[in-house]
Amino acid sequence: MTGSITNREKFLNQISSQLGRQPITGKVERPVWRFQPQKEVLKNASQDELLTILKDQCLNIHTSLYITDKNNLSAVLKNEIEAYGGSVLAGKDNRFKEWGLDFLLNSEIEFEEWDYTQGRENILRAERAGIGLVVSELTLAESGTIVLYADKDKGRMVSFLPENLIALIPKSSLVPRMTQAAEQMRSEHLKGNQVSSCVQFITGPSNSADIELNLVVGVHGPVRATYIVINDL
Amino acid sequence: MPMKIGSNDFKDRVEEGINDSFMRKAVAGAQERMGSRRQDAADQLGNWEDWRSHGEEIRQHVLEHLDYYLKELSDNIASRGGHVFFAQTPAEANEYIKNVVESKGAKKVVKSKSMVTEEINLNSYLEEAGCEVTETDLGEYILQVDDHDPPSHIVVPALHKNKEQIRDVFTEKLGYQKTEKPEELAAHARAVLRQKFLEADIGITGCNFAVAETGSFCLVTNEGNADLVTALPKTQITVMGMERIVPTFVELEVLVSLLTRSAVGQKLTSYITVLTGPREQNEADGPEEFHLVIVDNGRSNILGSEFQSILQCIRCGACINACPVYRHIGGHSYGSIYSGPIGAVLTPLLGGYEENKELPYASTLCGACTEVCPVKIPLHGLLLKHREQIVEKEGKAPISEKLAMKAFGLGAASPFLYKLGTKMAPTAMNPFVSGNTISKGPGPLKAWTEIREFPAPHKERFRDWFKNREKDGDA
Numbered sequence: 158m159t160g161s162i163t164n165r166e167k168f169l170n171q172i173s174s175q176l177g178r179q180p181i182t183g184k185v186e187r188p189v190w191r192f193q194p195q196k197e198v199l200k201n202a203s204q205d206e207l208l209t210i211l212k213d214q215c216l217n218i219h220t221s222l223y224i225t226d227k228n229n230l231s232a233v234l235k236n237e238i239e240a241y242g243g244s245v246l247a248g249k250d251n252r253f254k255e256w257g258l259d260f261l262l263n264s265e266i267e268f269e270e271w272d273y274t275q276g277r278e279n280i281l282r283a284e285r286a287g288i289g290l291v292v293s294e295l296t297l298a299e300s301g302t303i304v305l306y307a308d309k310d311k312g313r314m315v316s317f318l319p320e321n322l323i324a325l326i327p328k329s330s331l332v333p334r335m336t337q338a339a340e341q342m343r344s345e346h347l348k349g350n351q352v353s354s355c356v357q358f359i360t361g362p363s364n365s366a367d368i369e370l371n372l373v374v375g376v377h378g379p380v381r382a383t384y385i386v387i388n389d390l
Numbered sequence: 391m392p393m394k395i396g397s398n399d400f401k402d403r404v405e406e407g408i409n410d411s412f413m414r415k416a417v418a419g420a421q422e423r424m425g426s427r428r429q430d431a432a433d434q435l436g437n438w439e440d441w442r443s444h445g446e447e448i449r450q451h452v453l454e455h456l457d458y459y460l461k462e463l464s465d466n467i468a469s470r471g472g473h474v475f476f477a478q479t480p481a482e483a484n485e486y487i488k489n490v491v492e493s494k495g496a497k498k499v500v501k502s503k504s505m506v507t508e509e510i511n512l513n514s515y516l517e518e519a520g521c522e523v524t525e526t527d528l529g530e531y532i533l534q535v536d537d538h539d540p541p542s543h544i545v546v547p548a549l550h551k552n553k554e555q556i557r558d559v560f561t562e563k564l565g566y567q568k569t570e571k572p573e574e575l576a577a578h579a580r581a582v583l584r585q586k587f588l589e590a591d592i593g594i595t596g597c598n599f600a601v602a603e604t605g606s607f608c609l610v611t612n613e614g615n616a617d618l619v620t621a622l623p624k625t626q627i628t629v630m631g632m633e634r635i636v637p638t639f640v641e642l643e644v645l646v647s648l649l650t651r652s653a654v655g656q657k658l659t660s661y662i663t664v665l666t667g668p669r670e671q672n673e674a675d676g677p678e679e680f681h682l683v684i685v686d687n688g689r690s691n692i693l694g695s696e697f698q699s700i701l702q703c704i705r706c707g708a709c710i711n712a713c714p715v716y717r718h719i720g721g722h723s724y725g726s727i728y729s730g731p732i733g734a735v736l737t738p739l740l741g742g743y744e745e746n747k748e749l750p751y752a753s754t755l756c757g758a759c760t761e762v763c764p765v766k767i768p769l770h771g772l773l774l775k776h777r778e779q780i781v782e783k784e785g786k787a788p789i790s791e792k793l794a795m796k797a798f799g800l801g802a803a804s805p806f807l808y809k810l811g812t813k814m815a816p817t818a819m820n821p822f823v824s825g826n827t828i829s830k831g832p833g834p835l836k837a838w839t840e841i842r843e844f845p846a847p848h849k850e851r852f853r854d855w856f857k858n859r860e861k862d863g864d865a
Contacts, residue, residue, distance in 0.1 A: 160468040160667075160680075163486075168476035168686065169457040172632075175693040181458040187637050188451055192444035194437050195644055214657070271674070279674045280588070280622065300657035309672035313621045317614060335658065339643035342664075343603070346639075351470075352604050354670050355620075358662035363614040366654075367529035367546060368572040369553050370420055376528060376576055377583065378614035378661070 199299060199333035207298035207331040208386060214301035218361030219374050221383045230387055231258055234323070237383050238266060241321040243287015246271065248311030252292055256325075256390070261290075273309045283318035289379065291316050293326045295341065299334040302360040303384070306353035313355050322362065322379040327390035392511040393727050393741055395540035400725065400748035407720035413542075413550040417720050420549055424711040427655025428762065435651075445648045446766040448641045449702035452633070453693065459602040459635050460684065466605025470667030472680040478690075480510035483683050487512060487594070487627055488519050490681055494625055496521065496591035500583075502609065502616035503527035504596025505544060505705060506631045506685055508727045509740070512594070523594075524586045526615040528579055532556050535563045542721025542729060545653050545707040550720060583615070593619035593677065597630035598704075599645055600682075603638040606666040607682070610649060614661040626668070626677035632684050633701040639664075645704055648764040652706035688740040696775055700735050702765040707732075709759035709769055715752050724749060731759035731769045735776065743780055747788040750776035 173180040199207065208224070215222040225233045238245055244267035247253070253261055261268045269282050283289065291311075293303035303324045307313045316322055332338065335358065346352055363378030374380065396403060407413065432438040452459055464474040477483035491499065499521050501507065513523045525534045529547040533539045536559045541547030548556070553570040560566035560575060564582060568574040595616055600607040607628060609616040620626055636642045642664075650656045669676030692701055710716050710730030721729035726737040726746070734753055738746040750773045753759075759769040781787050 158471045160471050160473040162464050162468050162474045162476075164476040164478070164482070165461070165464060165474070168478060168632075168684070169461060171478070171686070171690045172457040172460070172693060175690050176454065176456070177694055181455065185455045185458045187641075188447075190444060190447055192440045192447065194435070194440040194444060195647065197437065198435065218660075273672045273674045276674050284588075297658070302658050302662075307673065307676065309670065309674070312673070313617065313675045317617055317621070335643045335647065335662075336640075339639040343639040346604055352606060352664075352666050354470075354666050354668070354673065354676055356664040357617070358658060358664075360656075360658050360660045360662075363612065363660055365528045365576060365613045367527070367532065367548055368556060368575055369416065370423060370546065370549075371553075371572040373572050373576040376580055376613040376615075377526070377587075377618055 195334070195336040198336070202298070202333060204328055204331055207333065208328060210298040211296065211301055211331065211384075211386070214299070215361075215384060218301045219364070219382070220301065220361040221381075222386065223383070224386045224388060226388045227256060227390060230256055230325075230385070231260060233385055234258065234325070235260055235266075237323055237385070238288060241288050241323075241381065241383075243267075243319070243321070244269065244285065245288045245290050246283055246286035246315055246319060247290035248292075248315055250292060250310070256387070271310060271312045271315055273312075279312055280314060280318070283312070283314040286319040288321045288323055289315045289317065289319035290323050291325070293324050293330055293384075295332055295338050296326050296330045297334050297338060297358070298331050300360055301384075302335070302358050304338055305357045305359065307355035307357070308353060313357065316357060316359060317378045320375075320380050322359075322382040324359075324382070324384050326384050326386045328386055328388050329390060393509045393737065394725060394745065395727060396722065396725055398725075400723070403723045403725055404719045407723040408718065410550070410720065412552050413720045414718070416549055416552065418717055420543075420546065421711050421717050424545075424655065424707075425762075428652055428708055428711065429655075431651035431655040431657065441644075441648060442764055442766050444644055445704075445764050446702065448636060448644060449704075449765045450699075452635055452637065453698060453701050456633065456635070456693070459637060460632060462602040463600050463605055463635060464682075464684075466603070467667065467680075467682055468605075470605050472605065472667045472682060475681065475683045476686075477683055478686045480685070480687055483510050483629065483685050483687075484512055484515040486683060487629075487681075488515060490625065490627060491516060491519065491521060491592055494591055496625065498586070498590045499523045499592045499594055500586055500590040500619050500623065501525050501530075501594040502596065502611065502619045503530050503547070504594070504629060505727060506596055506687075507594065507629050508541070509631075509687060510629075510685060512629070524583070524590075526583050526587070526619060527611070528576060528613060528615075531579055531583065532559065535559055540722060541727055543707060543710060544705055544728065544730075544732070545710075550722065587618040587622050590619075590623045591625065593623035593626045595619055595626070595628045597628050597634050597682075598649065599642055600630055600635040601637075601639060601642050601664070602635055604666055606639075606664050608642055608646065609663045609665070610646060610659050610661070612654070612656075612660045617661055617663055620663070620665055620677065621675045624677060625679045625681075627681045627683060629683045629685060632686050632689055634704075649704050649706050652704075652708040652762070652764040692739050697735070697739055697772055699767050700732075700739065700772060702767050703732055703736070704765055705732075706764060708762040708764060712758040712762045714754060714756060714758065719752065724752065731773070735769060735772045738776055743783065747780050747784070750774075750780065751788065
């Protein structure tokens with residue numbers, strides 16, 4: 158369905174007339190920028206180096222980090238879930254099975270999947286859940302940021318309403334910084350794949366410094382966050 | 391609240407600010423912490439000047455082609471099923487938003503922090519129409535609960551309040567029963583606001599940057615309140631100042647990096663969310679309906695003028711954190727939701743000289759603002775241009791022409807600001823008191839002489855000045 162556009166012409170004509178020219182009718186090409194410093198950051202870093210940077214950055218963003226491999230992932234995740242306590246909510250994601258996380262799927266623990274056919278019931282589930290479990294699609298080493306693309310099986314609120322957040326991070330998802338995520342999002346768009354209705358860049362738990370600049374961790378979103386990096390994925 | 395806050399004249403507001411010793415201490419502390427965090431975040435990159443130049447070239451290109459990019463943005467939003475309304479005036483924007491709200495039979499609105507909605511006074515418009523409007527940014531919420539106390543900083547709106555005052559407000563208005571610990575206050579707000587989010591019919595946000603190529607827009611927060619505002623209510627309305635746009639994701643990323651480092655010294659804030667259109671079919675959260683309201687409200691008059699570069703602003707507040715005058719008089723003295731150097735330039739442009747002619751004089755023209763601006767707005771140059779225009783129009787300067795002269799080392803000081811200096815002296819001592827003794831204090835007029843003898847533009851790099859000033863113990 159196409160949306161409406163109201164009052165546009167007059168509004169834009171006012172702009173072009175203030176700029177002292179006719180409205181632009183052709184295409185404006187983006188200039189070749191004179192400066193592109195963002196491409197220099199961690200330019201030649203290896204995946205191992207990026208992992209070290211991520212590890213250090215986690216200290217700044219109040220986030221626990223575990224590094225494991227596929228074989229031990231189940232044990233590490235289970236431990237962390239038990240430490241946090243409460244039920245787990247996750248998106249519907251085939252990777253859990255591929256990665257041998259059967260304990261999630263065979264009712265060993267209280268585990269629910271986002272199910273769009275249930276509509277708003279998902280929000281209530283997310284409210285009740287103790288832990289939101291997500292898989293980072295891209296991971297920005299510099300800032301310690303996970304990237305999530307919402308879709309029908311991966312609701313926006315999985316990462317948000319539960320009090321604790323656990324993110325599984327395949328090591329191969331590490332990139333230097335937001336620059337690479339932006340480039341990837343743009344190139345997908347240019348290929349004709351439309352961007353997700355909601356792309357979340359999440360860096361640790363939610364926080365605020367609005368009261369006397371004192372940092373309070375855990376305001377509207379998760380109060381605690383854990384990243385689990387999977388070395389051989 | 392509208393852009394203009396309070397009704398006292400400039401001198402009264404300044405006097406009030408200077409006599410509020412908690413506020414002055416809070417502002418000084420905040421400037422130091424935020425200023426040095428910003429500096430560290432800039433230094434880490436090693437080539438910050440290139441970043442600033444890149445930010446500048448992106449913003450300049452966009453402003454020169456603003457009509458083109460707004461057209462592209464609106465086409466792309468519409469093709470994703472969103473509705474776009476172009477509003478030249480606050481009245482048009484408010485009316486449209488009210489109509490959307492009424493058409494939904496909505497009564498409960500949650501908002502995430504947005505300067506442009508403050509500018510157009512949207513909240514009181516909706517409240518008059520019978521809606522309950524809840525601000526969900528913690529700082530904004532505190533101000534709202536305290537009978538709509540105005541913000542004093544664009545990034546940390548409740549900077550002028552201490553935790554005891556906040557506790558008292560919560561106790562009186564919300565039946566809060568715990569202590570003044572920030573964690574407990576925040577936890578209480580979390581619980582109250584979570585319920586508001588779940589009940590709300592409409593979510594209203596501002597817009598940090600829109601992306602023309604995909605019809606997306608981006609929200610930058612640490613609390614994550616914008617994520618709830620845009621995920622839970624069925625209808626979402628986003629209000630953007632018309633200049634807050636970039637061509638593609640590639641430029642978006644650069645400006646977000648400049649914003650988070652300059653505003654709070656973070657590599658990225660905790661939540662950066664890029665939204666495009668309403669929810670897709672079968673998605674269970676996100677808005678079913680999305681409206682973008684693009685606001686002019688005087689901005690187009692700035693285009694093509696000698697003040698055009700002020701529209702490069704990305705609202706980071708770095709200039710506020712660097713300004714020695716803001717440090718002394720606090721945010722409310724500016725009489726506008728936009729305080730500090732950005733406010734002193736922007737408020738007269740959006741609100742006219744008549745009510746704001748003193749603001750361009752709330753500056754020593756030291757150039758610290760210009761030096762920290764991540765998109766290279768020549769802020770102190772623009773303040774000077776304002777002064778020239780005001781003098782031309784009025785035949786004389788509204789405060790004292792001598793002050794402007796003095797700022798350039800050419801003449802005697804303004805009697806008005808000299809008096810401010812003496813008034814400031816008793817409160818200016820407070821930051822130096824440890825226990826009951828004054829360990830290191832400035833002379834009675836040190837605060838004032840610091841302003842007067844502030845280095846001329848570019849003689850000393852800001853970072854050096856900042857470090858030296860801390861050593862000297864000036865408040």
